[in-house]
Amino acid sequence: MMPQFSYWDILRNLIYAGELTVMLSLIAFIGGGIVGMVLLLARVWRPQVFGSVFNIYVQLFQGTPLLMQLFLSYFGLRLFGIEVSVWVSAGLALTLYTSAFLAEIWRGCVASIPKGQWEAGASLALSFGEQMRYVVAPQAMRIAIPPTVGFLVQVIKGTALASVIGFAELTRAGNMIANVTYQPFTVFATVGLLYFCLCYPISLTARYLERKTNAVRR
Amino acid sequence: MPSAAEATAPHKRIVDINALRKSYGDNEVLKGIDLHVRPGEVVAIIGKSGSGKSTLLRCINGLEEFQDGGLVVDGKPLLYDNASAMRALRQSVGMIFQSFNLFPHLSVGRNIMLAPSLVKKRDKTAARVQAEALLERVGLEDKFDAMPEQLSGGQQQRVAIARALAMDPKVLLCDEITSALDPELVGEVLGVVEGLAKEGMTLLMVTHEMRFARKVSDRVVFMHQGRVHEMGPPAELFGNPQTAELRQFLSSLQE
Numbered sequence: 001m002m003p004q005f006s007y008w009d010i011l012r013n014l015i016y017a018g019e020l021t022v023m024l025s026l027i028a029f030i031g032g033g034i035v036g037m038v039l040l041l042a043r044v045w046r047p048q049v050f051g052s053v054f055n056i057y058v059q060l061f062q063g064t065p066l067l068m069q070l071f072l073s074y075f076g077l078r079l080f081g082i083e084v085s086v087w088v089s090a091g092l093a094l095t096l097y098t099s100a101f102l103a104e105i106w107r108g109c110v111a112s113i114p115k116g117q118w119e120a121g122a123s124l125a126l127s128f129g130e131q132m133r134y135v136v137a138p139q140a141m142r143i144a145i146p147p148t149v150g151f152l153v154q155v156i157k158g159t160a161l162a163s164v165i166g167f168a169e170l171t172r173a174g175n176m177i178a179n180v181t182y183q184p185f186t187v188f189a190t191v192g193l194l195y196f197c198l199c200y201p202i203s204l205t206a207r208y209l210e211r212k213t214n215a216v217r218r
Numbered sequence: 219m220p221s222a223a224e225a226t227a228p229h230k231r232i233v234d235i236n237a238l239r240k241s242y243g244d245n246e247v248l249k250g251i252d253l254h255v256r257p258g259e260v261v262a263i264i265g266k267s268g269s270g271k272s273t274l275l276r277c278i279n280g281l282e283e284f285q286d287g288g289l290v291v292d293g294k295p296l297l298y299d300n301a302s303a304m305r306a307l308r309q310s311v312g313m314i315f316q317s318f319n320l321f322p323h324l325s326v327g328r329n330i331m332l333a334p335s336l337v338k339k340r341d342k343t344a345a346r347v348q349a350e351a352l353l354e355r356v357g358l359e360d361k362f363d364a365m366p367e368q369l370s371g372g373q374q375q376r377v378a379i380a381r382a383l384a385m386d387p388k389v390l391l392c393d394e395i396t397s398a399l400d401p402e403l404v405g406e407v408l409g410v411v412e413g414l415a416k417e418g419m420t421l422l423m424v425t426h427e428m429r430f431a432r433k434v435s436d437r438v439v440f441m442h443q444g445r446v447h448e449m450g451p452p453a454e455l456f457g458n459p460q461t462a463e464l465r466q467f468l469s470s471l472q473e
Contacts, residue, residue, distance in 0.1 A: 027376035068252045120378075124281050124333035124385060125308035127301065134332060 017173030030096025061100030149206035238287035262431035265441035312382030372403030
């Protein structure tokens, strides 16, 4: 006698796994945002000193597949005898990956602010930090919103790759549930819908913020 | 009668530039500049593009780094790797740019209030009162809440002057401040600068407005190929140029 699964059973379990996807995405956003910001500030503050480190870091994590980074942070750390949970491995890999992309996106936005803005700040005796915070960052932020949010949507979908190291997030949970329920179409359609429900509001927010910051300038 | 040497004795100099050299890679753009400016003096720097006049101006507040020589403003030597010395020096030196460089995300009033609030820790009310007074002085008292892009070029440049004055500078550097303006807007900006000169502000200005330089400045510096080629009171320099280069430069302007 096969167990019967109602749609509610499927949905309930997928929503639970969706929560893990959200948690993992948050770790990637926050960790990647902080690391990316530190990288960016170091790079803009002392280009001669940190420029090449910045470039190598960005090229390394942009130029290798996220899948490899996940494998390496999971199995690689184990090779050195460091036992880490899938949370730590996935969180670490996603943080590094996200930080590289965000740092590069933001660097471009900062670079697009005319040099005269920095010079005007400097000639008014503002420190580097004050020039950044009060003059350049507010202008760069407006430009940065669409590409940043666009990339965050990519990260949410990218967390699906954490399933390869056994992290039971939305995609892996969908796989497992499809295997026991024999309802792959229903299950994966629901998985897709849940991803959409996560990503679409973020895109809407981005559009709203873009309009709002534009309105301030007009 | 005080001699010229006495008038520029070190203790009476507000800007003191000695044997200043600057190069970009192998290209030396300033080849040993000596320039001493008295408080209240108005100095116009003229010369062809590429003569190093803007670079010299930008050295005075540390926007350009020079390799050799010394620069002292109001008793404060320029030290690149000392952030607090740099901050102190820049508070004595205001700068106005060709392209205005107003902060586009801030209103006119907040453009003016930003630096005094941050650097001089002026409280909000005092900064606002000062900003309003400065706007009145440049004839823009009704523009406090306007955004920079709503203003004409001439108005933006006058806001930039007010913004620089808000730091109570001892010296004001003007880097071709009317070159980006439509001809009919030049007068309103030069009018403000002339007013400052009359009030005793020390001014160093790179300019292509020869009539203005002649009328307002106490001394004209002609730069050529990275050197001070000729220097003197405007009547003398324009009326009786001593070198072929200056004669050629002046005649090229009349065409």
